[in-house]
Amino acid sequence: MSERVTQPPTYYAVFAGLIALTVLTVGLSLVDLGEWHTVVGLGIAIAKALLVVLFFMHLLHSDTMTWIAAGTGLFWLGIMLVLTLSDYLTRWVLSY
């Protein structure tokens, strides 16, 4: 377990970043970006998630085993999404 104890100023900075990103994402959603809405929305969400996971959950200075555990969950989610959507997105390509 990490011996380093994260100091409050880091937490406040991260918190400010999170609030800023939230305001950004809600604001951007009002502007008509057309196709780009999903990408922008998820991109900001991933950024916020990274902030929380790295700093609030102390992943930044955890040992590699914790990194692997965190990464596995996401990787498997990726497998499910990519392969399931591979069926749905190509289902009507060959329809007769």
Place this chain on the structure above:
Amino acid sequence: MSTITQYVPQAVPPPPSEPGENYLNAAFGLRSWLLTTDHKRIAILYLVTVTLMFFLGGAAATLIRLNLMTPYGELVNADTYNKLFTMHGVLMVWFFLVPVIPVVLGNFFLPMMIGARDLAFPRLNLASWYIFIFGAAFTLWAITVGGVDTGWTFYTPFSSKSSHTNVIPTLTGIVISGFSSIATGLNFVVTVHRMRAPGLTWGRLPLFIWSLYATSIILLLATPVLAMALSLVIIERVFQIGIFDPSLGGDPLLFQHLFWFYSHPAVYIMVLPGMGIVSELITCFARKHIFGYTFVAWASIGIAVLSFLVWAHHMFVAGQAVYSAMIFSILSYAVAVPSAIKVFNWTATLYRGSVSYRAPLLFALGFIGLFTMGGMTGLFLAALGMDMHVHDTYFIIAHFHFIMVGGTVMAYMGGLHYWWPKMTGRMYPEGWSKLAALIIFVGFILTFLPQFVLGYLGMPRRYHTYPPEFQVLNVMSSAGASILAVGYLLPLVYLIWSLGYGEPAGPNPWGATGLEWQTPSPPPTDNFVATPIVTYGPYEYSPLEETELVG
């Protein structure tokens, strides 16, 4: 490899010490069993529960085979038959095959084989048994008050719209038992990572531990998706909203995707621990180091990862996209390679060994034979052109029974017979156990080989009646099933008999090299007086100077 201090296998195992204080006589009374956190006692609790579930599922199977003796389904009517094969599927998959080897032999021997006193979270281990019992109670209650007729696959829209049997309690029971699997998987992963004895590096772990670790990865990452898929079916039945209902905009195939995302890795949950046991049995009874340790170990991890990429080969004819079917077909062939590696390595291990025909080895050799045939027919199903013909026929039934019954159950029997002396301190009768192994093997071949032929002839699965010309093959299969039933009842008799009358077994009746054999039989509550220091690999049966690196 590691610096090896010489371990000379004792020619004759030391005389059995008188049974001192051990985990069985450490405490008495119901409370000591129902509130225990000792991984060995929890394993015994699971052993009793899982064996009960096995014989309940087996009873359903017997009725099914009896009904199929005649083409007109004269034993039971269509509804009862549908409920029977659903009960057989649900009980065997979720309450016997998925849990059996991890929770019985894994719970008992994982800590001992890595030199730990107990699992990482003992209380969670007991909680997992209670969750399992709670889930089983739900399912058995649903079956007794009227059963469920959706098949163990619960395909929508039949399970969500048109089935009027108690689907919801059965699904709840299965979701609850899913959490028990997650708890066991969590316990094993953390234990293997954090609680190995000093000196026990990953390269020295016994292969049974490698396979349990790989199984736990699948248990952890697949079961949550099953819990979600089945909960969505419950939600759809309760609130009548069309998640998978096409008339409300849903897609039945989405349920199949989510269900098989769990259910294909689940078949590897069932067979991987069996492979781990066979690696232990082959090395011990051939008295020889495993051939290609690294390849066999990493084949388990390879299976665990690749098993998540192949699930849609269950849906080739279900109306998925042609291109995605081809992707899954080629990935399904990739997942077959690690299994092939394992089989070839086991065969190579026997080369120039010193093979003793004890009961556990007969089960292990039976496993290799039947698992190889099961795996090979899997290659038939991965080929798109062939699966188109044999999908949902008896070819599929024969394929997965070859792997589940011929593989997992055979390996479980082998593991049980191998570690029974250590668990109970008693030896079982040698003659009877060899006879049981033979009967099970013969009964199995007679039951499931005809089903390959029936499958290719096109007899669909889950049929209460069938065209008369298939009758001879079905009668042959039913005859084989009765022999198989006898084969499974025999161990129940002589193993229980051995508890009372078996002659006491010493700490190491087979002369094996595992850490678990360096404790008295039955082992004390804390397994080891002092945590052992490991200085050599798992299968050091031959003296150092005889090392030959083939090629």
Place this chain on the structure above:
Amino acid sequence: MVAEVPLFPEQASTIAGRVDGLLYFLVAVTGSVTLLVTVLILYFAVKYRRRSDGDRTPRILGSFRLELFWTVTPLFFFLVMFYWGASIYNDVSRPPDGAPEVYVVGKQWMWKIQHPDGQREINELHLPVGRPVKLILTSEDVIHDFFVPAFRTKVDVIPGRYVTTWFHPTRVGTYHLFCSQYCGTNHAGMVGSVVVMGEQDYDDWLAGTRAEGSLALQGRKLFLKLQCDTCHSPGPHQRAPLLENLYGSTVHLEDGGTVTADDAYIRESILYPEAKVVQGWRPIMPTFKGQLADKGSELTEEEALIQLAAFIRTLEPGQTPVRTESFPAPVGAPTRPKGKEPASVVVPERPPGREEPP
């Protein structure tokens, strides 16, 4: 008695021969490897049996080259198996153009089959030998599966969607038809037979079977009965796009997308009109979901949709049926012989949002 025990299904379609070829290859490869493993195990077990407890065995840790060999070789064979299987699957998923289309509706525990010329059969499918036929299947309630072992193909029949498969029968005979996706109580009873007949016998059968008008004609009667022509016909009161020459054309939608007008599009627009609104028209069409079935002539919703689609498919410019009286024509009464040009109909120029069919 033993002679009657079939051990191998008949080959009755072009695909059957190829699937059996793949079977022989698979059996040969896997059989030989399984035999090799079994013989090796038995040989090693006997040759190196334990003679005394003190036997000394060599400490063989493994060999990289051997492992590489039995990783790469299986992979090679697997790729061959994959390619062979995928090529068969590829051909089965592409029906030949111009093959006559037979509509199949799976309904809990029976198959209702409709030929384009109007013949309707239950659990029976008559096919001419030597001529490919394309099947368009859908289901009324749960997932079924149209499986003919002699043709070696099956396809899951999913409610709410059209799936297609095709056969090219090569041998005359009567073959089993099974439902091979569990669908409830009488799943085992949902069987039937596919009768492959010679050319002449098939034509006699076609002529002999009573058919009250072709699929398209029944669709036309339904078109009038449901009063679709009040909006979908030319003239001052036209409030919906004309359906003439629609089938196969590319339709421009209100939200800018385009879609090819096939069976699925017609079916969806009847059941969920607001899903794909044609450019330039307002979404005022009510849904006809639940109103198509007619208990009297046991016409189910899916069959009605099939008949309407078949009728719309045959609509040439200017052929939208004109109502000759104010009250709807009774079912079965011919309102106007097909093909004769009514004097009063003026062929409108092309309405917005439609291109010539490809």
Place this chain on the structure above:
Amino acid sequence: MSAEHPLLAHHFDDIEQQRGAETLGMWVFLATEVLIFGGLFTGYFVYRSWYPRDFEAVSARLNVLIGAVNTVVLLTSSLTMALSVYAVRTGRQRMLLHGLTLTAVLGTAFLVLKAVEYYADYRDGLVPNTAPFDAPEHQREWAEAQVSPQKVILFLMFYYVMTGLHAVHLTVGIGLMAWLIVRARGGTLSPERYVPVEVCGLYWHFVDVVWIFLLPLLYLTGTHHPADFTHFL
């Protein structure tokens, strides 16, 4: 580290091994939680790829104001949780107690706001199979937006199941906070025994991360339709 540590459970060799086990255990558990929500996200993305317009039209009707406020509430609770972890590791008992109580209060505030939002949804006819939903003016709204009611119900199902499952997880989190507060008041949480706070913190932050993804997927999908986006204020 002294081998015999007062908190050492009998089956661990040393306290370092025990702490490593507990945090790894929570991280692995969170991986399974990712996959439980993953099943729902897969279903959501599949249907969104099929019915993009319907999903956007319904999402525009959701109350984005409460959604955004709830996000801020949850982020603040994550901050107070992180500060509590800092407090316990540096032995600041009062700050620990305040931090934990604040986290629990903020969590409850989130649930209260959620209940208010659900009631508002009910009134706006966004709860399938209820009277307001079937009210003629709402049905006309859907017809005008060229959205078929079935697809509306499909999106709403995902909305309720995802936020509902999240709320259940949050309730469990609040329960954990209460348990921690009791232990903190009992004085059993110290720089030596900080792991329970760390582990509950990991769980709390995970629940926050799930909400971070729910916001753009459920609330912000349709807000760019000025025409029918009436719900912001």
